[in-house]
Amino acid sequence: MPRVLxxxxxxxxxxxxxxxxxxxxxxxxxxxxxxxxEGLAELPLxxxxxxxxxxxxxxxxxxxxxxxxDAIVIATPEYLHALPGVVKNALDWASRPVSAPALxxxxxxxxxxxxxxxxxxxxxxDAAQIINALRNVVVPAPEVVVNSAQQVLVADxxxxxxxxxxxxxxxIGVQLGIMADLVEAGVAEAVESSFQRRSAELAQFFASRxxxx
Ligand SMILES: Cc1cc2nc3c(=O)[nH]c(=O)nc-3n(C[C@H](O)[C@H](O)[C@H](O)COP(=O)(O)O)c2cc1C
Numbered sequence: 001m002p003r004v005l006x007x008x009x010x011x012x013x014x015x016x017x018x019x020x021x022x023x024x025x026x027x028x029x030x031x032x033x034x035x036x037x038e039g040l041a042e043l044p045l046x047x048x049x050x051x052x053x054x055x056x057x058x059x060x061x062x063x064x065x066x067x068x069x070d071a072i073v074i075a076t077p078e079y080l081h082a083l084p085g086v087v088k089n090a091l092d093w094a095s096r097p098v099s100a101p102a103l104x105x106x107x108x109x110x111x112x113x114x115x116x117x118x119x120x121x122x123x124x125x126d127a128a129q130i131i132n133a134l135r136n137v138v139v140p141a142p143e144v145v146v147n148s149a150q151q152v153l154v155a156d157x158x159x160x161x162x163x164x165x166x167x168x169x170x171x172i173g174v175q176l177g178i179m180a181d182l183v184e185a186g187v188a189e190a191v192e193s194s195f196q197r198r199s200a201e202l203a204q205f206f207a208s209r210x211x212x213x
Pocket of ligand 1: 010011012014015016017018076077078079080081082113114115116119120
């Protein structure tokens with residue numbers, strides 16, 4: 001059973017998305033364990049000048065945390081019908097070094113919690129597009145947006161949270177099960193290793209064209 005890295009896309013103290021992550025252990029297949037990454041606020045804004053062989057400590061922490069997990073859950077808000085800058089910034093850092101991105105070959109589940117009733121899917125789509133482009137496998141379906149988050153995410157008084165939306169609980173349980181299956185099947189590693197092999201062939205093709213021109 002994979003250990004899962006759980007990352008909230010909100011820095012807000014009482015974030016619904018952070019609360020949603022805390023519900024996941026109660027919905028997950030038996031044996032699935034979660035590590036919660038709290039360091040997005042420490043990341044500097046992405047700048048190539050900082051992205052050297054010795055990147056900032058917060059970036060090293062993010063990349064190491066990703067490397068140590070086969071599966072990642074990101075629960076993120078939608079801002080202005082898109083993925084929030086905080087998450088995009090983290091993905092920019094995780095997309096490097098370009099030859100071996102920190103975030104490649106992983107199974108990734110993206111969730112969105114919003115107080116809205118018909119919002120959130122654009123943030124989900126944004127995240128999936130970016131994460132797939134980095135050669136990961138995004139759990140494809142069923143897609144879940146937790147709507148009316150202020151009503152359905154309820155503090156239990158002991159520092160924990162309940163998700164009082166039976167359909168969302170069922171969907172997320174299925175997604176976590178699919179995530180476990182995909183990790184066990186090695187699907188994301190297969191995507192990355194195929195890319196590495198085939199792109200080497202492409203490099204040879206372009207090298208031979210240069211040599212003959
Ligand atoms: C700048 C900004 C833009 C927002 N745009 C959207 C939006 O497009 N869609 C949406 O569902 N909610 C939007 N919201 C409301 C957020 O969903 C809400 O603040 C939510 O609580 C943020 O998630 P969090 O509770 O995890 O911090 C926006 C909030 C902010 C601050």
